[in-house]
Amino acid sequence: MNTQMTGKDLVVTGLRDFDLKHIFDCGQCFRWNMDSDGSYIGVALGRALRIKQSGDTVTLYDTSEKDFQNIWRGYFDLDRDYGEIKKALAADDIMRAAVSYGGGIRILNQDLWETVVSFIISASNNIPRIKGIIERLCALYGSEIEYGGEIYYSFPDCETLARLKAEDLAPIRAGFRDKYIIDAARRFASGDIDEKYIRSLDAEGAKKELMRINGVGNKVANCILLFGLSHTEAFPVDVWIKRIMEYCYFDGETSINAVSEFAEKKFGALGGFAQQYLFFYAREEKIGL
DNA sequence: CACCAGGCAAGCC
DNA sequence: GGCTTGCATGGT
Numbered sequence: 322m323n324t325q326m327t328g329k330d331l332v333v334t335g336l337r338d339f340d341l342k343h344i345f346d347c348g349q350c351f352r353w354n355m356d357s358d359g360s361y362i363g364v365a366l367g368r369a370l371r372i373k374q375s376g377d378t379v380t381l382y383d384t385s386e387k388d389f390q391n392i393w394r395g396y397f398d399l400d401r402d403y404g405e406i407k408k409a410l411a412a413d414d415i416m417r418a419a420v421s422y423g424g425g426i427r428i429l430n431q432d433l434w435e436t437v438v439s440f441i442i443s444a445s446n447n448i449p450r451i452k453g454i455i456e457r458l459c460a461l462y463g464s465e466i467e468y469g470g471e472i473y474y475s476f477p478d479c480e481t482l483a484r485l486k487a488e489d490l491a492p493i494r495a496g497f498r499d500k501y502i503i504d505a506a507r508r509f510a511s512g513d514i515d516e517k518y519i520r521s522l523d524a525e526g527a528k529k530e531l532m533r534i535n536g537v538g539n540k541v542a543n544c545i546l547l548f549g550l551s552h553t554e555a556f557p558v559d560v561w562i563k564r565i566m567e568y569c570y571f572d573g574e575t576s577i578n579a580v581s582e583f584a585e586k587k588f589g590a591l592g593g594f595a596q597q598y599l600f601f602y603a604r605e606e607k608i609g610l
Numbered sequence: 611c612a613c614c615a616g617g618c619a620a621g622c623c
Numbered sequence: 624g625g626c627t628t629g630c631a632t633g634g635t
Contacts, residue, residue, distance in 0.1 A: 348616060440616080441617095441618095443615095443616050443617085444615095444616080444617040444618060445614090445615060445616090445617050445618080445630080445631095446615055446616075446617090446631095446632085446633095447614080447615040447616085447633085447634080448615085448616075449633095449634090450615080450632075450633065450634085451615095451616080453633095454632095494631080494632060494633090495631080495632085496630075496631025496632050496633095497618090497629085497630045497631050497632090498618095498630095498631080499631090501618085501619095535618085535619075536617090536618065536619085537618085538617060538618050538619080539617090539618095540616075540617060540618090541616090541617070541618080544616075557616070558616095559615095559616035559617085560614090560615075560616070560617090561616065562616080600616080604616095
């Protein structure tokens with residue numbers, strides 16, 4: 322991987338196992354959108370960014386070497402060898418196909434608090450609507466970020482949301498999830514849920530702690546472990562994963578627990594990566610429907 | 611109209 | 624403990 326500045330843009334070359342479409346469409350994040358020119362624009366970690374890929378060249382517009390090193394390099398998980406992971410996972414025909422199909426997936430290292438709220442919103446919902454709810458939440462209670470002559474909105478911090486009541490979230494149309502968002506905000510703002518403490522725990526301990534939040538059950542907690550806490554063994558089982566695993570590895574319908582246990586045995590420490598390849602493959606290819 | 615969407619909490623037994 | 628049901632909203 323090489324980087325160089327050209328004007329205010331940073332150009333990265335020599336990236337392997339990296340594809341923006343795979344990264345942004347595999348269901349792990351909700352604030353990146355493709356623009357008419359094929360670039361993606363998004364907000365993460367309090368910053369806006371436009372990013373575009375052609376082949377193995379990726380351009381980060383209007384940024385700095387410092388932000389790349391301190392923010393985006395970690396966010397995009399650029400220091401992990403995905404070639405090794407893909408090789409280890411491609412042990413049967415199904416996984417070979419899934420890994421080949423979403424070969425550019427990277428598991429983003431996202432902000433914990435934002436991940437908690439985003440996946441509370443994801444419960445019994447669909448991705449376009451999740452994105453809409455989150456955008457309205459940010460526009461209403463986030464702060465303005467000026468970038469490239471446009472205004473974007475940061476993800477609102479927990480203190481801001483902790484002062485609200487569920488009714489104050491009516492405009493974002495989150496439905497029954499509004500009270501869960503407020504509960505999460507109050508726990509984070511009061512220190513009842515403490516990020517440093519959670520980060521000091523192993524996956525099992527962190528999950529138990531997260532599930533104290535109203536609206537965070539087993540599945541949402543697994544998403545938070547994987548996307549917000551770098552516990553890459555976590556294997557969230559949603560309807561899509563359940564469906565494709567039943568289709569590929571079971572003889573018809575089974576339980577969520579059976580799928581989880583099977584995945585733990587089969588993928589072990591690489592469960593999270595396997596889950597992302599399978600999720601992207603199932604959704605894009607409509608396998609197992 | 612019914613059914614579903616990256617589930618969860620509360621109420622049953 | 625496991626199982627069932629209601630839950631807001633929007634799309635098909």
